[in-house]
Each structure stands twice: as structure tokens, then as C-alpha cells.
Amino acid sequence: xxxxxxxxxxxxxxxxxxxxxxxxxxxxxxxxxxxxxxxxxxxxxxxxxxxxxxxxxxxxxxxxxxxxxxxxxxxxxxxxxxxxxxxxxxxxxxxxxxxxxxxxxxxxxxxxxxxxxxxxxxxxxxxxxxxxxxxxxxxxxxxxxxxxxxxxxxxxxxxxxxxxxxxxxxxxxxxxxxxxxxxxxxxxxxxxxxxxxxxxxxxxxxxxxxxxxxxxxxxxxxxxxxxxxxxxxxxxxxxxxxxxxxxxxxxxxxxxxxxxxxxxxxxxxxx
Numbered sequence: 001x002x003x004x005x006x007x008x009x010x011x012x013x014x015x016x017x018x019x020x021x022x023x024x025x026x027x028x029x030x031x032x033x034x035x036x037x038x039x040x041x042x043x044x045x046x047x048x049x050x051x052x053x054x055x056x057x058x059x060x061x062x063x064x065x066x067x068x069x070x071x072x073x074x075x076x077x078x079x080x081x082x083x084x085x086x087x088x089x090x091x092x093x094x095x096x097x098x099x100x101x102x103x104x105x106x107x108x109x110x111x112x113x114x115x116x117x118x119x120x121x122x123x124x125x126x127x128x129x130x131x132x133x134x135x136x137x138x139x140x141x142x143x144x145x146x147x148x149x150x151x152x153x154x155x156x157x158x159x160x161x162x163x164x165x166x167x168x169x170x171x172x173x174x175x176x177x178x179x180x181x182x183x184x185x186x187x188x189x190x191x192x193x194x195x196x197x198x199x200x201x202x203x204x205x206x207x208x209x210x211x212x213x214x215x216x217x218x219x220x221x222x223x224x225x226x227x228x229x230x231x232x233x234x235x236x237x238x239x240x241x242x243x244x245x246x247x248x249x250x251x252x253x254x255x256x257x258x259x260x261x262x263x264x265x266x267x268x269x270x271x
Contacts (some may be wrong), residue, residue, distance in 0.1 A: 033069075033073035040066075112164065121169060184259070207232070207233070
């Protein structure tokens, strides 16, 4: 049996009379919701700037908040229209599980990035040692951190691995202790060696006066005396200061006639 035009119009008029109030209310709620989201977007952005939320996190938190508000408005509108969520809920649940399994590593990196930006175990331009890498942090992203090593290699470390392992922040305290050892024969004059090394420390640039440097006998071994040298430097000067100080110590010991391991002293001139 075919529905004629009059029956169609009657059914349509009946449906409008029955559901018209819901449609109007849903439309009003929808447009008011869009207006409120626009207002809240600016408010959230200002609040994050005032609270000094990390600039790398601001776009994510803003996007997450706005997306949640859009979803809330759509759910409210569908509730007003009387749409059932049982089917949509099943599809959404299955999709969430599948996506979660596929992106578990990505979510781990994301969580690590958020925690790094919030807790700040290190910041830009800090020298860190992590995942077997030693370098300066040049970028902190949501999913990964970029460091530049001393030999100018760019290393990209996933934040999931980075945050869950030990991180040594060399820069945070503002100074770093430089240690090295030197083994000499028992025939040397201990006080003379200490005086030469202390003078070399004074003559080497970029070494800090405080904390006080330490020079002394560290161990007595079968084949000689082991001296230890401990001085303090700024983290950025660590390698250059170590090279300069070690070179200065060797030159000064040799000039003073102190026999170095494996080096024969020149024979005294014959009269």
C-alpha cells in the first residue's frame, strides 16, 4: 500500500508536533554550547599563560579541553533528541581498546613527555646523561627529547624510555667536580708533587675557587703511588678544563724533574 502525499504531510506534521519542542531545544542548546566553548577557549588560554604552563603543553591541554567540551555538547544534544547511546557506546569501546593496543608505546611516550614538562627533571640547555648518551638538551617535545652530544651528534630519545630510567642532570647544581688520577713511583717527593699540581690548578683558567680543590695520595699500590686530583668547574667547561689541567700537570712535573711512568729522565750533563 503506497502512502499518498496527504498521508506523508500528515505524518510529517504529527512528527513535528511531537518532536518540534525537542528539536528547538536541541538547536538552542547546540548554539549556546558553541558560544560557550568559544568563550572558554580564550579563558583557558589566558589561565594557562598566567599559571606559566609549559608552552609545549599549552596546545595539547587547550585542544583536549575544547574537544571534551564539544563531546559534552554533542552528548547533551543527543540526549535531548532521545538518541540511544547503547550502539555508539559499544563501537566506541571496541575502537578505544583497539587503538590503545596499537598505540601503547605512543601513549607511554606521551605520558613521559607530559611528566617531563610538568616535573622538569631537566630543562632546555641542561647537560644530561641518560640512555647512555651525554649531551645538551635542545628540544623537549611531547613524544621525544632531542640532545646534542659533545661530538655534535643529534640524539632523539623517546620520552617513555627517558622518564622511566635514571637521568643525571649535570647542569642543575651549576658546578661539576672534575676528577683524575696520576700514578708515580715511590721515589718521588710527595709534597713536591702536590705543590706542583696545586700550582698547575692555580694557573689553569676556568677552574672554580670554591669548593676548594683537593690533591692527595689516593692509594698505595705495588707499582707506585696513586695521586688523586679533584677540582670544580662549570659544566660547560668540563671537557676543556680537564684537557688543559692534565696537560699542564704533566708539563710542570716533567719540567721539575719528576719521573713520569714509562718516561726515562734525561741523563745529567757530563762535566
